[in-house]
Amino acid sequence: MILVTGATGHVARPLVDELLAAGRKVRALSRDPARAGLPDGVEVAATADLPLDGVTSVFFVTAAFPQGHEEPIGKMQAAGVRRIVALSSYSVLDDDPKNMIGVxxxxxxxxxxxxxxxxxxxxxxGGFAATALEWAERIRTDGIAPFPFKDAQTAPLHERDIAAMAARALLTDDLVGEAPLFSGPESLSYSDRARIIGEVTGEPVRFAELSHDEARQEWLRAGIPAHAVEARLRMFAKLVGRPHEISPVDSYLGRPGLTFAQWVAEHINSFRKVTT
Known part of the structure; x- marks a missing residue:
């Protein structure tokens, strides 16, 4: 039995499909199992219950446990879980104590x-392509993509590529003991992202560069913790005008990584303008 935490999230949801397609038994955790909307054949349980009976492998995401990882990892250890595949971050390579994501x-x-x-x-x-959903409402209503760093470059990853990496780690021994670092297939500025959304939807999107104070207030209103807001501002400032290093998934997955344009095409309804 494979336990998938955060099963309705951007990465874990396509991972559930990958594991089912491979014929594996899946127990998926959700904060609200009744509304999880997961496929037939998946055993759905409450995250708070953390049922580990019969579980041999776990996909672990910290976002599923806002109270911290210590207790759930301790329970997995006590239950004798054999394999843990964790969604970590390349920020672990940054030893700046102010980088709370890395810490x-x-x-x-x-x-x-x-x-x-x-x-x-x-x-x-290189970040998740899905962060573009932060723009969805503004793009739908007035065709604007607001962000404080027009020329900051990242290599956005499609969540299905991350899920495919997780599936390989859970279903084979190829990545046991490894910590693969991988990115999306292309370095894009945030103004590039806005342009691509407009090209794919056929509805032009205007990039609107925010001041740092404007971005700070917008992110705080969105519920992002203050320390994370400041970490974001520092991180993106370092990325301005610097093409992101590409670490392809090709050698792991046997195919090229999915592009940002492909991601937008799959989420096109999120960005279609509101009509009356």
Whole structure:
């Protein structure tokens, strides 16, 4: 039995489909199992219950456990879970103590190592394509994509590529003990992202560059913690005018990584303008 935490999230949801297609038994955790909307054949359970009976492998995402990773990882260790595949971050390579994303994920990796389980730490680099959904409402209503760093470059990853990496780590021994770092297939500025959304939807999108103060207030209103807002501002400032290094998934997945334009095409209804 494979346990998938955060099963309705951007990465875990396509992972559930990959595991089912491989004929594996899946127990999926959701904060609200009644509304999870997962496929037939999936055993759905509440995250708070964390049922581990019969579980041999776990896909672990920290976002599923806002109270912290210590207790759930401890329970997995006590239950004798054999393999843990964790969605970590390439930020673990940044030893700046102000980088709270890096600090949190280094602690996660350290704790999982302490369990003695077979482990894989997935370290996506370049950001998630799905962060473009933060623009969805503004693009639908007035065709604007607001962001503070027009020329900051990343290599956005399609969530299905991250899920495919997780599936390989869970279903084969190829990545046991590894910490693969991988990115999307192309370096794009945030103004590039806005342009591509317009090209794919056929509805031009105007990039609107925010001041740092405007971005800070917008992100705080969106519920992003203050420390994470400041970390974001520092991180994106470092990316201005610097093409992102590409770490392809090709050698892992046997195919090219999915592009940002492909991601937009799959989520096109999120960006279609509102008509009356």
């Amino acid at each position: 949190k994920h280094r602690e996660l990796e350290r704790r999982i190592d302490e369990t003695g389980a077979e482990r894989t730490f997935l370290r996506p680099a």
